[in-house]
Amino acid sequence: MSISKTYQFNEVEDKWYSYWLEHKFFKSVPDEREPYTIVIPPPNVTGVLHMGHMLNNTIQDVLIRRARMKGKNACWVPGTDHASIATEAKVVAMLKERGIAKTDLTREEFLSYAWEWKEKYGGIILEQLKKLGASCDWDRTRFTMEPDMSAAVIDTFIHLHKKGLIYRGVRMVNWDPKGLTAVSDEEVIRKEVNQKLYYIRYEVAGSEDLGARIKDGAKSEVEGVRSEDSATRTPRPATSEAPATYITIATTRPETIMADSAICINPNDERYTHLHGKTVYVPLINRAIPVILDEYVTMDFGTGCLKVTPAHDLNDYELGQKHNLPVIDILNDNGTLNEKAAILIGEDRFAARKKIAVLLEEAGALEKVEDYKSQIGFSERTDAVIEPKLSMQWFCKMTEMAKPALDYVLNGEVKLIPEKYINTYRHWMENVRDWNISRQLWWGQQIPAWYLPNGQYVVAKTAEEALAEAKALTTDNSQLTTADLRQDEDVVDTWFSSWLWPISVFDGFKDPENADINYYYPTNDLVTAPEILFFWVARMIMAGHEFKGQAPFKNVYLTGIVRDKLGRKMSKSLGNSPDPIDLIGKFGADGVRVGMLLCSPAGNDLMFDESYCEQGRNFANKIWNAFRLVKGWEVSEELENPNQTAISWFKNRFNQATAEIEEAFKDYRLSEAIMAVYKLVWDDFCAWYLEMVKPVYQQPIDVQTFNATIGYFEEIIKLLHPFMPFITEELWHDELFGTRTAEDCCIVAQLPSIEEWNTQQLNHFENVKQVITEIRNTRNNKKLSPKETLDLSIKQSSDVNYEAYLPVIKKLGNIGNINFTEEKVIGAVNFLVSTDEFFIPLSTNVDAGAELLRLQKEKDYLLGFLKSVDAKLSNEKFVNNAKPEVIDNERKKKADAEAKLKIVEDNLKFLAN
């Protein structure tokens, strides 16, 4: 039988995934074992698998598989998120293609299209995750908008409303004029954009004739004055002696001047003291607005005069509130100007901006235009420029809920990994603002608020319950029927459902004392992106506290952002993201998993490059070939075991590595864990152990060595499994490891326990390795063939047990005879390992000159080293202050160096003779 020289992952991956599913290894039901639970951050139904998912889910799968192999009842709950804004946008787009406008549909009709869309595309990511090997309990797959989940959302709304934590209010919200909905601050992406700063002149009215101006508003007169002004005056700071007839403001949004309620100046600004108490006219529409004073205005920004537009800017809104200014909203929901604008009605805000600039110019009110850079908010979902807009929204009070949620993190009940995020978290939670939970959409849970004809509202689960509530409000409502009630059109924010996720996936609302929730909650680890630390993680903690009295998880592992090797965030628009499924096809799921982990230090962004996956694939191939080697061995019962030292060394090394890996996992340093396994397998097992025990070509191996090797190999496969589930399962079932029952699978094998190891043997072997390396080096330097056998003499002074390793040195160094000597061997190549001297006699002469140079260099180094050690030891302050073990160490270093120096000096003397 011939086995392929390279590992053919495509022939095994699907096979084993199906096998695991068939045998229900991913399935979890509560039992007497300790649970280990992860709930997946539910991907959007609109999404397709991207590199962020790959990273995130690889980590979750590694954790869950490892827990399973530690005997825990491992449960990974998968599911998807309904993503109201994104999905609604997709459905609207789909309908548009079919020639259907959303506005032509009833809510019910629209939702049936949306469900149709969700059924068709909503499961793509979950299917793709299977390719990666994700061992989710698929029977538990949930969706945030399925009936039970939605019921939980509605109940939560009612509950919090009853507690007074949900209220209705007019607020400045981030309005998405394309999505036609409010979005949260977190869904707004700020980008630096090149803009223009428009300097606009507002005419100042004399306070005495203000009445007349407003009364007749004579346009011709105003224009007459202005044209005269612009012809004769140049802009300059006004003085009290010669009051200017206009003031200039700077704005990036000239199209909003029609919504101005005031001009604000800093009371300390001496340039403008003459304007105190004055009135000015908005250009083009000539509406009179007051000049107000507030220290909020920065004197040295722009002209120091600020136009105040309460309807269209958050800061202006607050300023307007403070000064009791009217709110003039000139924009429609879709971003076009409405009749309140008086001019340019129906124009889009950006078209209006261009046109108004022309109008202002023509009217002589435009002083100048400058280039200007500033941060602009864009909708994460639709990429439309966010419009600050006043609207009636539902809010959830946060201050009260944030307090305990902050405490969980501060007192360590919930650990953030890495810890640096605690700062960010605290900052957010201490400056938390109320959560706008309403969205002007249909796809989502409809807000359970019902409006009465008289404008009052009640919050209730059904129309019937709402009617009862309504009747209870006042006796006037006794004649009401459900037909008189109108349910709020809006839905709740998607996060208002996903904050319940860790509870609702176990039906913790529907059936609060059920076996699942009691067993699996709180979950163990949450793996997610730091971007959603606040609006998902923090809120889950709030909900966990509110409804379960317990945080929903113990550890939150925050992954970095996957960037390309130039450091750019991977995105569709840049086209710099590889298709994960293609990657899996190219390098195998195991290879890609290893690749992801190799470059993913916890919490730091990772500069992804395909070469990491290549490294992962090569690693799989290495494992495969180690298997091929062992598989090819013939076993002989007759033979003695010549490999006892190697066997015992590897046992120690294995135990040490297992402990290292365990430590790395404890701190969630997964890239270190995978590297530790990588080196154990590649260096220790393949390059050293197998090379030591491998019989010469076509010779059989003794039983003991064979069995030990098979045993080690199996343990290694287990260690590898969480990282590389497919190749390990494939090898596990090979007859090399004996016959197995159908249920005896690597996925449920128990990881090796950590055992003690003998440090001394490991240290001694490090010396032996060095000896072998030096021998190989000698060959390299002298251009000797590896096939040519050499002899070796050892002049030992250390306590290393070389005797036991002589067969190893002979085999790996291709040494013929070894002897121990008390004398230096003249004319031989020599090298030093620790304080032991080694000699290799060669037929050719040693190059004395080169040798002299080498020894001299060595001597210089040792002298320098000794000098620094002596400096420390003769320093009184060092001897007095340093810890005793540090001082001992220095003494040992000194002794060591002196011994070596003596050897080197002797050799130099020898060479001289």
Add this chain to the structure above:
RNA sequence: GGGAGCUUAGCUCAGCUGGUUCAGAGCAUCUGCCUUACAAGCAGAGGGUCACUGGUUCGAACCCAGUAGCUCCCA
């Protein structure tokens, strides 16, 4: 503007409470090998003023201050 973080080899990163021959790992590079497990490999080697400048200390990649550059969050 406010806050957080980062800067160590060509690349990606370790470096725990300052003290082992403390400057490390993987990849990449270079040299030599098609040595029947593996060229997706083997055996070796060379790469660093630990961003910069000061300070604390017997001793600093590590602690402190300042400077520069980068990133993120909030306004």
